[in-house]
Amino acid sequence: MTTGHAEPATPWANLAPQQVVQLTLPGVAIGVLGGAILGVVVVGGGEPFHVALFAAVTLGVPLAAAGAGYEILLAKGRVPLGMLTPVALYWVIAFTLCRVFQTALLDLYAGSEVAVPHGWLDFLAYQALVSVGFGIGYWWLHENFAPLWWIRIRERNPVADHFVRVKLQQAGALEAQRERRQSRQRARRAERRR
Amino acid sequence: MAHVENRVAGPVTLDREGAERVWRAGKLPPMKIRKLPEAPAAAHVLGPAMILVAIGVGFGETYLWPRLVIVFGPDIRWLFTLGVIVQTVVMLEMARYAMATGESIFFGAARVWVPLMWMFFLIAALVYIWPGHISAGAEALEEITGISWQASATVALIIIGIMFTIVRYVYNFIEGLLAFAVGVLVIGSAIVGAIVGSLHDLGVTLAGTVRVDTWIPSEAFTAAFFPVVVGALAFAGPSGMQQMWYTLWLRDKGAGMGSHIPRVRGLMHAGEEETIPEAGSMFDTDDPEEMRKWQGWRKWVTFDALVLFFGITMLVTIIFTVMALNAAELNPEARSALLEGDRDAALPAMGDAFAEAAGFFDTLFFIFISLVGFKASVGLFDAFARGQSDMTYYFLPGAKRLKMAHLYGLYLWFVLIFGIIILNFGPADGPTGILDILAFLSAFVMGAYCLTLAVVNNKNLPKKLRPHWAFTVVLILGGIGYLTAIMYSVIKYGVSDIG
Numbered sequence: 068m069t070t071g072h073a074e075p076a077t078p079w080a081n082l083a084p085q086q087v088v089q090l091t092l093p094g095v096a097i098g099v100l101g102g103a104i105l106g107v108v109v110v111g112g113g114e115p116f117h118v119a120l121f122a123a124v125t126l127g128v129p130l131a132a133a134g135a136g137y138e139i140l141l142a143k144g145r146v147p148l149g150m151l152t153p154v155a156l157y158w159v160i161a162f163t164l165c166r167v168f169q170t171a172l173l174d175l176y177a178g179s180e181v182a183v184p185h186g187w188l189d190f191l192a193y194q195a196l197v198s199v200g201f202g203i204g205y206w207w208l209h210e211n212f213a214p215l216w217w218i219r220i221r222e223r224n225p226v227a228d229h230f231v232r233v234k235l236q237q238a239g240a241l242e243a244q245r246e247r248r249q250s251r252q253r254a255r256r257a258e259r260r261r
Numbered sequence: 262m263a264h265v266e267n268r269v270a271g272p273v274t275l276d277r278e279g280a281e282r283v284w285r286a287g288k289l290p291p292m293k294i295r296k297l298p299e300a301p302a303a304a305h306v307l308g309p310a311m312i313l314v315a316i317g318v319g320f321g322e323t324y325l326w327p328r329l330v331i332v333f334g335p336d337i338r339w340l341f342t343l344g345v346i347v348q349t350v351v352m353l354e355m356a357r358y359a360m361a362t363g364e365s366i367f368f369g370a371a372r373v374w375v376p377l378m379w380m381f382f383l384i385a386a387l388v389y390i391w392p393g394h395i396s397a398g399a400e401a402l403e404e405i406t407g408i409s410w411q412a413s414a415t416v417a418l419i420i421i422g423i424m425f426t427i428v429r430y431v432y433n434f435i436e437g438l439l440a441f442a443v444g445v446l447v448i449g450s451a452i453v454g455a456i457v458g459s460l461h462d463l464g465v466t467l468a469g470t471v472r473v474d475t476w477i478p479s480e481a482f483t484a485a486f487f488p489v490v491v492g493a494l495a496f497a498g499p500s501g502m503q504q505m506w507y508t509l510w511l512r513d514k515g516a517g518m519g520s521h522i523p524r525v526r527g528l529m530h531a532g533e534e535e536t537i538p539e540a541g542s543m544f545d546t547d548d549p550e551e552m553r554k555w556q557g558w559r560k561w562v563t564f565d566a567l568v569l570f571f572g573i574t575m576l577v578t579i580i581f582t583v584m585a586l587n588a589a590e591l592n593p594e595a596r597s598a599l600l601e602g603d604r605d606a607a608l609p610a611m612g613d614a615f616a617e618a619a620g621f622f623d624t625l626f627f628i629f630i631s632l633v634g635f636k637a638s639v640g641l642f643d644a645f646a647r648g649q650s651d652m653t654y655y656f657l658p659g660a661k662r663l664k665m666a667h668l669y670g671l672y673l674w675f676v677l678i679f680g681i682i683i684l685n686f687g688p689a690d691g692p693t694g695i696l697d698i699l700a701f702l703s704a705f706v707m708g709a710y711c712l713t714l715a716v717v718n719n720k721n722l723p724k725k726l727r728p729h730w731a732f733t734v735v736l737i738l739g740g741i742g743y744l745t746a747i748m749y750s751v752i753k754y755g756v757s758d759i760g
Contacts, residue, residue: 097448104449105456108624126452151568166455185459193460197451200576204447207573211440 077144078225086224090142093213094134097205102127121176125169133161134205142226148233149210155202162198163191274545284543286721287372292362297544298520300557310565313352313499313507314573315439315640321496322578324397324630327585329493332486333478335469335582340477340490342470342575344497347711347739349571350732351504354714356562359508360517361555361726364541366508366710367652369717375656377713381706382652385502388702389645392418392680398634401627414684417635421642422677426670429526435643442636447573454580462583470579484754491746495704498574505710506644509651517558518542525647526666537654537665546725555726646673704747711740 082090106123110116137157140146146153170190174181183190214234221228274282274294283291321341329337358369371378395417399410428434469475481490499507512519521542544551650668653660660668715736718728728736 100445101448101452104445105452108449108453108628113624162451162455185461189460193458193463194455196460196463197455197458197580200451200454200580201448203573203576204444204451207440207447208444211437211444 077142077229079143081225082142086226087139087142089220089224090226091135091138093209093216094136094138095131096134097208098129098131098134099127100208101130101201122169122173125172125176126165129165129168130162133158133165136161137205141230148230151203151206154206154209155199158202158205159195159198162201163194166194167191282545284723289368289372290540292364292541292543293538294545295518295521295542297517297551297554297558298515299554300517300561310352310507310562310569312436312439312510312640313503314569315443315636321493321498321500322574322581324633325489325493325496326578327581329490330469330582330585331589333481335465335586336472336475337478337481337490338466338469338582339471339473339475340494341497341578343473344494345571345574347735347742348498348504349566350735351711351714351739352499352507352566352570353562354718354728354732354736355504355508356511356516356566357559357726357728358714358718358722359511359519360558360562361722362541362543363512363518363520363522364508365512365648365651366505366714366717367648368541368655369508369721370713371652371656372721373713373716378652378656380709381502381505382649384702384706384709385645385648388501388706389641390676390679392638392684394634394641395638395680396634396684398631398638401630401634404627405624405631411684415681417638418642418677418680418684421639422674425643425646425673435639439636439640442632443573446632446636447577450577450580454583457587458580458583459587462586463579465586466579466582469582470575487754488750491704491750494746495707495743498570501702501706502648502710503641503644504707506648509644509647516562517555518544523665525650525669539655543723546723552725642673642676645676646670704743708740708743708747711736711743715740 102123105126106119109122110119137146137154140157141148146157167190170183171181214231217224217227217230221231282294284294285291326338326341355366358364358366362369367378367381370381392414395414396410399414399417402408402413403410424434477490481487495501509525511517512522513524515524518541521538523537544555546552546555646669649672650665653668653672654663654665663671715733719733
């Protein structure tokens with residue numbers, strides 16, 4: 068679902084490193100949440116704490132890093148704000164890579180050869196398909212909660228301020244786009260009549 | 262979270278003689294013609310489908326359907342797809358009425374025939390005062406932690422009551438809370454599905470989701486399982502009266518003409534409540550500008566229905582089916598236990614099946630069931646109080662002496678206190694028993710509201726806003742389907758077999 072309008076460039080170039088870190092927080096938090104969910108499930112299943120911690124860290128850290136990557140792309144204006152498709156496509160690649168990384172580390176940790184049950188092709192295809200689910204969950208949490216964070220830091224972060232303003236203007240921009248389309252259609256009809 | 266903040270009632274439209282222009286539907290007070298607000302950009306403001314998903318994606322997707330898949334295999338899943346498609350159409354049609362008028366579907370039903378509305382009032386009172394969801398969630402929590410399910414459910418009920426009493430705007434609060442719960446459920450499902458499933462399981466699940474040629478397995482036509490299949494069909498997506506309550510959330514969100522009705526406040530903020538109009542309102546359907554705005558609202562709700570509602574419901578259930586297939590493959594004994602039809606053993610048997618698949622799998626299953634149970638309860642208690650107070654306020658003589666927030670608080674605390682009494686001193690039916698009865702009754706009310714909605718939208722709305730004939734057909738067939746299934750179950754097997 069797109070609005071189709073071009074969003075103005077973000078003030079990314081003016082950011083200090085600390086401001087970049089601020090912007091990555093929503094993505095990092097969702098990645099860490101993913102790792103934490105796995106950790107809770109594993110420890111709840113009676114596995115030793117260190118196993119649960121290892122499972123959580125090996126998934127949570129790459130997911131957090133990938134989440135930070137997404138936020139940076141967003142801050143640079145490389146991906147549009149609020150759209151589901153780019154988020155899902157990003158995570159098809161990022162989530163699959165995170166799972167490969169985690170599986171390899173788990174095998175190495177267990178002292179066995181790096182391998183997957185049904186072969187790598189099967190594994191990669193399956194991970195890519197399931198990753199769409201993760202992408203939707205990421206988009207959902209991001210759309211619901213990231214704006215609250217941006218509002219909080221907008222006074223001291225120009226990109227966050229930009230995001231808040233874009234969010235507020237999106238409805239208006241859609242209207243303007245509709246109006247432009249309608250006036251073009253009216254002009255074409257008038258031209259044909261002449 | 263962005264909100265549609267447009268709470269100005271706005272002037273009514275006058276005709277040439279200076280009289281107020283109105284739209285008449287039935288014998289109840291006419292709807293004044295007011296301005297339709299602008300719709301938000303689709304995909305940028307999540308609508309109340311989020312709440313519908315939050316309470317709708319629950320036991321059906323995580324428990325009842327995986328259980329049927331373990332017993333009958335994935336080929337039975339086409340029934341789930343059918344159920345969700347019907348529910349998507351119902352959602353779009355519920356939204357049509359609520360956004361066009363600012364009225365709930367209960368009010369719409371009353372415009373057709375007032376006793377019809379009171380029937381829904383009674384069904385809600387019969388079905389939803391039982392704390393079925395929270396007790397099942399609490400039982401799952403007991404499996405993991407050992408904490409008595411009565412204790413955890415009682416504490417949860419008290420917390421829910423306090424939360425809804427002290428917040429200023431109930432909707433904002435519930436939206437934030439449930440948005441987080443759904444996010445955790447979706448992300449958690451995806452992660453665990455990625456770890457335990459395989460491409461083969463996913464392929465079989467997806468094939469079963471769309472293959473209708475497999476029909477229904479003969480083993481399902483038994484006294485033990487046919488009612489469960491009917492209940493599971495009713496639990497595909499939002500069950501029972503959730504879709505009807507969706508119209509109240511739409512109104513509180515300020516969707517369409519709902520923006521002219523004040524929002525429901527928490528009991529502690531009842532004094533700040535604005536004057537509530539005696540009926541909803543209508544916009545000028547002969548004005549092209551108003552119709553353009555209407556199309557915007559339809560686009561907004563369609564995005565909600567297709568991406569959030571249909572997409573997330575299918576996603577969660579596909580992942581849980583993959584997990585169930587994995588479990589059934591590794592633990593054939595669980596299938597036998599479930600086939601024997603011991604309902605009280607169903608929840609632990611499902612846990613055993615999942616435990617066989619992976620060491621932590623049963624814990625995961627119980628965590629999700631617990632999350633689903635508590636999350637659903639938050640939404641359902643709010644919805645029950647919201648629906649009953651709406652009907653009471655508008656249709657019980659003298660009720661308008663109270664504020665809507667007072668009535669809301671009254672119903673909320675009534676259902677919570679009743680729930681606490683039942684949980685601790687009521688008939689020890691067992692949580693799953695309560696849940697199955699609920700599922701069974703849900704099918705009846707769903708049939709009734711499908712047919713009611715078809716009449717309401719084709720009778721109460723101006724011609725330009727009425728649904729496409731194909732949608733009306735889906736509503737009628739859906740209504741007949743739910744009612745036929747429930748009647749067949751009663752006549753052939755007897756209702757008592759359900760528990």
